[in-house]
Amino acid sequence: MPPKESDSVEPKPPMKTQHEVSAAERVLLVGIGWKRAPRFPGMPAGELGRESLAELVELAESAGAEVAGTIFQLRDAADPATLVGRGKLEEIRAEANARQVPLIIFDSELSPVQQRNIEEVTERRVIDRTQLILDIFARHARSREGQLQVELAQLNYLLPRLTGHGAQMSRLGGKSGGGGAGGAGGGAGRIGVRGPGEKKLETDRRRIRERVRRIQESIEDVRRQRALRREARNAVPLGTVALVGYTNAGKSTLFNALSRAEVLVSSRMFATLDPTVRALRLPSNRRILVSDTVGFIRGLPKGLIAAFRATLEEVQEAAVLLEVSDISNAYHDELEQEVEKILGELAVTERPRLRVFNKVDKLSPQMREGLRAAWSRRAPGEEPPVFVSALTGEGLDELLRRVDEVLPVDPLVRLCLHVPLSEGRSLALIHALGRVMHSRVNDSHMDLEAEVPEAMAKRLKLEEFKVKGTSPSSSAYL
Ligand code: GDP
Numbered sequence: 001m002p003p004k005e006s007d008s009v010e011p012k013p014p015m016k017t018q019h020e021v022s023a024a025e026r027v028l029l030v031g032i033g034w035k036r037a038p039r040f041p042g043m044p045a046g047e048l049g050r051e052s053l054a055e056l057v058e059l060a061e062s063a064g065a066e067v068a069g070t071i072f073q074l075r076d077a078a079d080p081a082t083l084v085g086r087g088k089l090e091e092i093r094a095e096a097n098a099r100q101v102p103l104i105i106f107d108s109e110l111s112p113v114q115q116r117n118i119e120e121v122t123e124r125r126v127i128d129r130t131q132l133i134l135d136i137f138a139r140h141a142r143s144r145e146g147q148l149q150v151e152l153a154q155l156n157y158l159l160p161r162l163t164g165h166g167a168q169m170s171r172l173g174g175k176s177g178g179g180g181a182g183g184a185g186g187g188a189g190r191i192g193v194r195g196p197g198e199k200k201l202e203t204d205r206r207r208i209r210e211r212v213r214r215i216q217e218s219i220e221d222v223r224r225q226r227a228l229r230r231e232a233r234n235a236v237p238l239g240t241v242a243l244v245g246y247t248n249a250g251k252s253t254l255f256n257a258l259s260r261a262e263v264l265v266s267s268r269m270f271a272t273l274d275p276t277v278r279a280l281r282l283p284s285n286r287r288i289l290v291s292d293t294v295g296f297i298r299g300l301p302k303g304l305i306a307a308f309r310a311t312l313e314e315v316q317e318a319a320v321l322l323e324v325s326d327i328s329n330a331y332h333d334e335l336e337q338e339v340e341k342i343l344g345e346l347a348v349t350e351r352p353r354l355r356v357f358n359k360v361d362k363l364s365p366q367m368r369e370g371l372r373a374a375w376s377r378r379a380p381g382e383e384p385p386v387f388v389s390a391l392t393g394e395g396l397d398e399l400l401r402r403v404d405e406v407l408p409v410d411p412l413v414r415l416c417l418h419v420p421l422s423e424g425r426s427l428a429l430i431h432a433l434g435r436v437m438h439s440r441v442n443d444s445h446m447d448l449e450a451e452v453p454e455a456m457a458k459r460l461k462l463e464e465f466k467v468k469g470t471s472p473s474s475s476a477y478l
């Protein structure tokens with residue numbers, strides 16, 4: 001059946017409430033290293049697993065969880081029934097009891113059977129790394145495509161789990177292991193897969209497949225529409241600055257520190273629409289939006305890549321990118337190269353960018369001086385990084401000055417508008433990025449006179465709301 005116009009699916013609102021990790025929930029994290037996993041010469045066994053677990057801590061914190069403890073085990077091979085051995089499971093259970101955590105997160109991918117068995121032994125909710133990442137994406141997905149992609153990834157994750165036997169056993173160990181986990185297949189179907197009756201399962205599966213199909217069609221629709229608008233869009237990036245970088249670089253801390261510097265009334269208005277976007281004022285008095293984005297994640301499971309990209313849509317629309325990195329991290333060079341690669345894939349390498357070296361408070365004065373000196377010797381024309389500490393506030397003024405320099409000038413236009421109140425986002429943007437002279441609410445509309453950046457006026461198609469007989473007078477920012 002060809003999709004009718006009305007057939008297209010809206011992202012399901014429950015997405016926002018289906019979070020696996022609720023705010024400040026205490027969690028216990030379990031990581032596994034595989035003795036036979038490939039590794040660089042000189043790297044101790046299990047090192048990759050340990051790094052992965054450290055990243056899981058960061059991810060759990062991003063999802064709003066409080067990490068009550070971590071457990072790491074080096075193993076030869078995966079136990080098909082429970083991933084780790086019985087003894088370890090008992091230890092995990094005791095730890096979960098002692099620390100009073102309701103949720104255990106495994107760093108490795110769990111088969112449905114393993115997940116259930118572990119839940120039974122530990123008497124706790126158990127999720128794996130993929131579910132946690134999906135949870136984080138769901139929080140960040142704003143655009144329609146982003147929400148659809150995340151839901152699609154969630155359903156694709158769920159589908160094989162409904163059947164009670166699936167391909168996921170062979171993927172066991174995934175990114176964090178591989179080596180020793182290869183022989184784990186085949187056990188899943190044997191162990192008490194009762195659950196809901198087969199008939200119910202069949203209906204559920206059919207329903208989910210149907211929804212998957214419709215979501216895929218809707219994503220195609222969204223893409224087609226976007227392709228039509230692309231030209232206009234590229235020409236007019238919104239006055240948005242996007243924070244990009246690896247998980248744990250300090251993006252959210254910086255985001256909060258920057259928006260604390262000045263809380264505009266309109267900023268609060270905007271925050272209710274969009275918790276990861278805030279308005280602030282640059283030294284030149286220009287107003288911009290800052291957007292906190294989902295952090296890049298090492299070894300992202302393959303099934304999540306499309307969802308990850310779609311949640312980064314605001315990066316594609318941003319006028320300036322701030323590449324935040326944790327300068328105190330010994331691997332920050334490698335991480336930055338990874339970020340560069342992802343930005344390349346998003347086709348935004350030509351966008352004005354500033355490198356922000358965060359956490360300078362963790363460096364000794366000598367190290368800071370050394371860094372600065374090294375950068376001042378670099379080729380002229382290369383944008384030097386901005387050194388900041390989101391924690392202490394050091395360097396934030398300098399950062400705002402530099403953003404002012406690289407943000408393209410966008411002249412203001414004065415408009416008299418008659419905007420339906422249902423256009424909440426547009427109204428919030430006008431208030432956040434423009435200067436509203438007068439405004440009055442009449443029934444279902446807001447009448448207002450405002451100066452707004454020209455690019456934004458185009459982008460929001462404010463022409464449509466213009467009161468006839470008014471002619472905008474241009475005035476440039478000073
Ligand atoms: P995100 O994943 O990039 O959003 O990173 P977060 O903002 O969540 O920060 C990750 C961790 O780094 C948190 O524990 C922060 O408290 C810490 N952090 C962030 N900025 C700084 C900083 O400038 N100095 C120090 N010492 N710690 C920071």
Ligand code: MG
Pocket residue numbers: 062248251252253295
């Ligand atoms: Mg964050």
